[in-house]
Amino acid sequence: MEKELRLMKGNEAVAEAAIRAGADGYFGYPITPQSEILEYLMEANPSQTTGMVVLQAESEVAAINMVYGGAACGKKVMTSSSSPGISLKQEGISYIAGAELPCLIVNVVRGGPGLGTIQPAQSDYFQSVKGGGHGDYHMIVLAPASVQEMADFVDLSFELAFKYRNPVMMLSDGAIGQMMEKVYLSPQKERVKVFPEWATTGKPPTRARNIITSLDLDSDGMEQHNRDLQAKYQVIREKEVRLEEFQTSDAEYLLVAYGTSARVCQKAVQLLRAQGIKAGLLRPITLFPFPTKRISELASKVKGILSVEMSAGQMVEDVLLAVNGKVPVKHFGRLGGIVTTPEEVVDNLKSEIIKG
Amino acid sequence: MIEATGIKEIIKPENLVYRKTDIMTDNILSYCPGCGHGTAHRILAEIIDELGLQSETIGVSPVGCSVLLYNYLDVDIQEAAHGRAPAVATAIKRLLPDKFVFTYQGDGDLAAIGTAETIHACNRGENILIIFINNGIYGMTGGQMAPTTLEGMKSSTSPYGRDIKSMGNPLKMTDIVATLAGTYYVTRQSVHTPANVKKTKKAIRKAVQYQKLDKGTCFIEIVSNCPSGWKMTPTQSNKWMEETMFPFYPLGDLKVPEE
Amino acid sequence: MAKIRGSIVVDAERCKGCEVCMVSCPTGTIAMAKEVNGKGYYYAYPANQELCIGCANCAMVCPDGVITVYKTKI
Known part of the structure; x- marks a missing residue:
């Protein structure tokens, strides 16, 4: 249909x-x-x-x-x-x-x-x-x-x-x-x-009763459940990892962002490329499970990573774990209900990653 | 007068008048000696057995002493978060309207943390049975004061007796839900004597029938004992319950349908 | 005239000795044992079985469902 x-x-x-x-x-x-x-x-x-x-x-x-x-x-x-x-x-x-x-x-x-x-x-x-x-x-x-x-x-x-x-x-x-x-x-x-x-x-008479519970007072049982x-x-x-990449094949700098920030970053990648900076974007679609493996692979190819999120820096912790010190990783994001602009992302990548 | 008939001649299958229903599992109840929970469970199990409801029953157990209800009743049961059983039961009944759905909750669960869920399920007139065991105390956590604890009653968190000025008044949840338009049948019973057991059983049987007829919420309070929490023997606790609990929580119907 | 005779069987190992059955018995059939069961409770038992009328009061109030009741007319 x-x-x-x-x-x-x-x-x-x-x-x-x-x-x-x-x-x-x-x-x-x-x-x-x-x-x-x-x-x-x-x-x-x-x-x-x-x-x-x-x-x-x-x-x-x-x-x-x-x-x-x-x-x-x-x-x-x-x-x-x-x-x-x-x-x-x-x-x-x-x-x-x-x-x-x-x-x-x-x-x-x-x-x-x-x-x-x-x-x-x-x-x-x-x-x-x-x-x-x-x-x-x-x-x-x-x-x-x-x-x-x-x-x-x-x-x-x-x-x-x-x-x-x-x-x-x-x-x-x-x-x-x-x-x-x-x-x-x-x-x-x-x-x-x-x-x-x-x-x-x-x-029904054909099966044992079904019990839905999260309780087990027996510690061995609870450990096994865990x-x-x-x-x-x-x-x-x-x-179940799902992700989307945008211009990452030749990227020297990587943006990692999800949701609204990923849309902003897609524009930022275009602006950066217009300025001759080879940027790419990885957008996690699943945040759990996190695309740790792919970020780790890309970390071996790029010079630095900016994690962009409308927060004070939460996802960046998982990016840091994935990168494991291979390249510099920084967070950027606006707070309190303000949507980050592509220009702010461009400026931040330049000042925090490229210059730094 | 010594009868000629020996015991062996009486104990025969054809002479059986009472045995534990098979809806009660063989698991040993975790309750303290003399606790009314076991009797209340058994009455409910007997109704499920007598009315042939096993395949259509879905129960919801609370947090508290009766959290392990699912170990004792041979029916499908969901264990709810503390106080949330009426919300859980709401969804079960809405999604499976042909099933018999009940919650079984203590006074800490229903009258404190679950007050909102209880009142709103009753006010919406959810077509469920709520069985409310009121023993005026938090049993499982070791005998703390509950919303239902009587004035002057001692508990581990009211060691000098409940002081109304600083600790508030005992709450009559059953009286409150009886005023709500969504409730159809509201009654307060007990299970400490054979006569009271019969009355409570009759009340549960009625509630099952009303649920089949889609009449709205049925709410049965069972005023019960907590020998351990009250620091009494079981028989003392039942006597104390009659003398002290019943004057404040009088037994009887609070809301009966016009039939 | 037919006379009612009853008898109870107590599952002594499951009894918690709460005595609620004993005080509910109208004929004084039930007493508490002088020895304890495996759980350490002084369990109920039909001390005066010949007095039992099979009314099932004891079984009805037993929180642990340990009492089975029989009744016959003789």
Whole structure:
């Protein structure tokens, strides 16, 4: 079937893509700059078409626990929020990771800390990629850089979530969530009617009862559970890295950026090349797993790396680990809801990496 | 009068009048001697057995003493984060509306950290059964003061007795949820005597029927004991519960449907 | 006239000796053992089995579900 072309906000694209992906449930709570997701779903009213449940919860905490309940029934469920709301969801995400449940969590990031600002930022890298809640766990983290990717990554997120029984976060930001672009929408998928064998759907006489829990009071059992989780994360590291490169084949200087910053850096590469500076861009699409291997390879070819992120320097820590001292690595980014300009990136690469 | 009939002649399968239901697993309950949790579990299991609900039941257990509920009931169970069981159950029931969905929560779980989830699930009229075990204390963590702890009642965090001025008032969650439009049947029971066990069982049976009829939230509080936390023997604790808990948490229906 | 005779079987190893059954028994059938079970509890047992009427009160209030009840008319 042919794809449908529409002009949409990133947030709207997520909502429409969720319906079309055959999602079973969405549980959300309003927060700027992502409220359009819940609004769009309420207006689309998919309960009357696909049967998808859409519910406005009393809090982000309730919403993520609804996701836990739905996911534990083997259903395709999701929630969305923005940074302060994601902080509230972290407890639930830890439980979901511990109980190994598949789900999608969309974070349309705004500036922090605290109530911060409603403007776009990328300062939730740590709470997305490094765990965020308690315990040793990882989400799979996908970073869209366009409205198209916000739509496409919904289906991809569910696919990965069920493949690994793991929560997936789509780490967007207020710029991509709010801006309008053309987007090709996939045809409507049927909602899945077959449940995974581990799901709590009522115990038939033919199987033992299914228990969904993250608890094991036996330390040996809990250690083994943790080792199993780490083994799973290692498989994810080996198999699921996604990235995009722009003019890296002859690059002498490398920019590393995701999401909105990657779009800015693409322009910066063009500006630098116009000035005779051979720059390239590596855009991680998955932030966990991080493209460590490829960055390490490129570090052997380039003279220096600038990690660009709308934060005080979070992803740069993973870039530094990947580069492992081979070449100088610096961070640059605007804070507090200000989107970095290509010119600032050009100036910063020159002053911090090329001159330095 | 000594009967001629010997014991062996009575203990025969055809004379069986009561045995533990198979919905209760053979795992030894982790509860202290005399704790009402075991009785409440068993009553619920008996209803599931008698009404043939095993294949359609999905339970949600809390954080607290009954966190290991899933070890004792032979049905599908999800273990929720502290206080969040009503939110978890909301999604289960919305996504699987034909299933029998219940939460089983203590007073710390339901009346403190889970107050918002409880009130909003009840206010939305989620078509679930909430079983609320109220023993006026945090049992699992070692007998700390709960929102439901009575005035003057001693606990490890109110060692001189609950002082209302500095520690606040005991909370009657069941009275609160009874005022909400979304609740259909709200009752307060106990399980410490045979008569009370029968009443509680009847209440759970009703709640199952109402859920089948899509009537809204059913909320059953079971005022219970905590011999260890109250530092009493089990039989003393039941007596104390009657004398001290029941005047503040009186047994009976708070909201009954017009039938 | 037929007379009701009952009998109970206590799973002594699973009994926690809480005595709730004993105080619920209307006929004084149940007493607590003078020795402990494997868990260290003074378990309940039908000390006066001949008094049992098979009412199942004890089993109904037993938190650990360790009591099985039989009843017959003689």
